[in-house]
Amino acid sequence: MNAPVLDVRGVVKAFGDNVVLRGVDLAVGEHEVVALIGGSGSGKSTLLRCASLLETVDDGQVLLDGEDITDTRIDADRVRRRMGVVFQAYNLFPHLSVLDNVTLAPTVVHGRTTTEARAEAHELLARIGLAEKAAEFPDRLSGGQQQRVAIVRALAVHPRVLLLDEITSALDPELVGEVLAVVREVASQGMTIVMATHEMGFARQVADTVAFLDGGVVLESGPPQQVLGDPVEPRTRQFLARVIDAGRL
Amino acid sequence: MTTGVALPAPSELELSRRAWRRSRSRRSTLVALLSTLLFAVVAYLVVTSAPGWPRVRTTFFSPSVAWRSLPTILSGLWLNLQVLLVGGVLVLVLGLLVAMVRTLRGPAFAPLRIVATAYVDLFRGIPLIIVLYLVGFGFPALGLQGVPTSPFILGTAAIVLTYSAYVAEVFRAGIESVHPSQRAAARSLGLTHRQSMRIVVLPQALRTVTPALLNDFVALQKDVGLISVLGAIDAVRSAQILVGQSFNFTPYVVAGLLFVLLAVPSARLADAVSARARRRQQSGNLL
């Protein structure tokens, strides 16, 4: 296998006395889709925030294309340009139109011309069926439409890896599908993706690897059929049993 | 947005609801009007029947004195206006700067943050008139080379020092009201701290705090009259001089009315802006 795009090595992160990550290892290869699962509070968001340099790690390393991005000498702003991140909610900037949301980083951060950035933004918006919403402001869009725009905005900078943190969990059930469809399409085009999710069905269909985070480590990881269908670890079994009880599988 | 589809004709029920709302609003307007009128008449009768009213009328409300004093007071008011405009701009700049320093994160900025916090605590605590005395009389007394002695400059400086502390807190509240995810989203797009402040956080913060800022502007409009204590010949000081010459207090009333006239447009603007902000945030029109 080629060198991983994103390589998390022994990452430790604590908030005060609360040690959330106790040495997480996770390698994400080119074009790979990794679904990060785990109970509430298991540290999925924390791991993604460490990987996107929104939090400093307390130990270990994160490598992006082989470069140690947790090195203190690194320019974090430059590193973040190479990743796309979408959060659970409040992604879009409410005072900017959909189009301006999408073209902001390409023009301001990547120095592309406005014409160029707009042309690509229109193309991307058309692909997710929101071409006619380009001039609207985010509060005129449904939650699902907003999340789709947020994905497009992250893609507009041509990131090496897309980090998605439970991007459907704040949505009404009937809006989840349209957002996941966009993720599915992005994945099919070869984007490298790490997504924290509670949507086990989706993880099973789209992910190449499912990683179960528990007790501050990746307890078990592998192909979805194995991890979700026939897990080795008792803790994974317990977790999946609870998820099934909640009707999410 | 118009849909291009005509609304169907309103039903009987809707028509009766509309009629009821109309009559309701007519009645409240009428009640408000009548009670205001009644109060004005009573107040007028009480004041004018007071034993001292004839004296008060000639010493406070003399039309001829008012007319004669108007040009002098107006030219004094020009000075207040200059302080207001120059001071207003400086307050916005300094207030924003202090607010941004106070919201900086990270231990490296701790000394700056402490200075900014101390400044805000100090100048929100001291009465403006004391700052005016300290700056207006203390600075020139140092006898340093190059320290301005004009009451216009010193008075403006004192007002800017005090008001920036208030306005900094208004800005800070606005900056902190922007959801943390907005900052995270901006930074994860690769924007620098400055860029995310300028492009993402501040525009949203400004929108939130505009009504509060306008409110402070109205307060500033009357407080610029305090530079008179430093001897600047502004509207208040001109009135004072005229009162001293004629032993008639009408010039004070004239100056006071001019300040009110100055404040009314900003006050209405503040109302309009906060009404607009409310409309934007509210989903229903019933509450």
Ligand SMILES: Nc1ncnc2c1ncn2[C@@H]1O[C@H](COP(=O)(O)OP(=O)(O)OP(=O)(O)O)[C@@H](O)[C@H]1O
């Ligand atoms: N900024 C913070 N300060 C203090 N504690 C934090 C902070 N962020 C997260 N935590 C703690 O870290 C732990 C892991 O949180 P995290 O958000 O990573 O969990 P998660 O797996 O994403 O959960 P969920 O599925 O509910 O989103 C929790 O106990 C949480 O309270």
Ligand SMILES: [Mg+2]
């Ligand atoms: Mg989370």
